[in-house]
Amino acid sequence: MDTAGSSTTASMAIAAHYDRLFETHHMSATGVEWPSDAIHHAVFDGLLRDVRLHRALSVLDVGCGYGALIGxxxxxxxxxxxxxxxxVSRLALAAAQDRWPANCRFLLGDFSREDFEVEADFDLAVCAGALVHFVDPDGLHIATMIDKMLQASPCVVFNVISDADADAGYADPPVSGEPYVLGIPQLERVLDRLSGKWPTLQWHTHCAQTWPRSTDVFVRLTR
Ligand SMILES: C[S@@+](CC[C@H](N)C(=O)[O-])C[C@H]1O[C@@H](n2cnc3c(N)ncnc32)[C@H](O)[C@@H]1O
Known part of the structure; x- marks a missing residue:
């Protein structure tokens, strides 16, 4: 899978977008484009609904923003x-580095790039809102992101926008220029394809209307 070329262009647009948001809204839900604290919280609730949390967890947070997941x-x-x-956003990452304790580390970069490597021994990989900016027609970008998270952890959770009002702007967005909406059949095709590489892959989904005029699917994968 090689999406590095296109994802680099998209991720530069995403980084610039989030830097601008962060400059205006700082360390807040709106600073990472969640409409409110309540929705930000509901997204984490939805992602982690069926994950057994405990005090000894090691966590990879892809598209971590300012690290709100830690809080x-x-x-x-x-x-x-x-x-x-x-x-990918320098400003969000710098704020995260200042905010959280030393056992929390941060890396600047585009996780979708094949040459962006992280260690492979996390209990849990979380991707809250970073798979919703860029859906290429074959779903390759998302497949690469998910595959890399599976390499890093046997348990992966993420959300995608599965459905949206036609006029809500998600199908023709300003950030990456690509649609944000990944319908459930398309998502299942991506996961089916990944199960060629991860034969024991299992997935569970549940839907919620977390974002105005759109439906999020929360996905939990185990391999
Ligand atoms: C909706 S925000 C959510 C931030 C954080 N997960 C939270 O919930 O507080 C999505 C974040 O993902 C980051 N992001 C998107 N694509 C990325 C990529 N390919 N690599 C690294 N970060 C990415 C964006 O810069 C943005 O900060």
Missing amino acids: YLESRGCAPRRYLGVE
């Missing part, structure tokens, strides 16, 4: 033992 886990009494956040 969420702390609020549930499960501050991660080890945490690595990956982020």
Whole structure:
């Protein structure tokens, strides 16, 4: 799978978009484009609904923003033992580095690139809202992101926008210029293809209307 060329262009647009948002809204839900604190919280609730959280977790957070997931886990009494956040926005990443304890590490870069490597021994990989910016026609970008998370952890959770009002702007967005919406049949084709590489891959999904005028699918994968 090689999407490095196109994903680089898209990820530069995404980084510029999030840098601009962060400059205006700083460390807040709106600073990472969630409409409110309540929705930000609901996204983490949805992602982690069926994950057994405990105090010794090691977590990879793909598209970590300013690391709000750490605060969420702390609020549930499960501050991660080890945490690595990956982020393309310099400003969000710099804020995260200042904000969180030393056992939380952060890397700047585009996780979708084949040459962007992370260690492979996390209990859990989380991707909250970073698979919703760029859906290429074959789903290759998303397949690459998911495959890389599976390499890093036997348990992966993420969300995608599965459906949206036609006029809500998700199908013709300004950030990457590519549609954001990944319908459930397309998502299943991506996961089917990945099960060629990960033969014991299992997935569970549930839907929620977390974002205005769109439906998110929360996906949990185990391999
Ligand atoms: C909706 S925001 C959510 C941030 C964070 N996960 C949270 O919920 O607080 C999505 C984040 O993913 C980052 N992102 C998107 N694509 C990425 C990629 N390919 N590699 C690294 N970060 C990415 C964006 O820069 C943005 O900060």
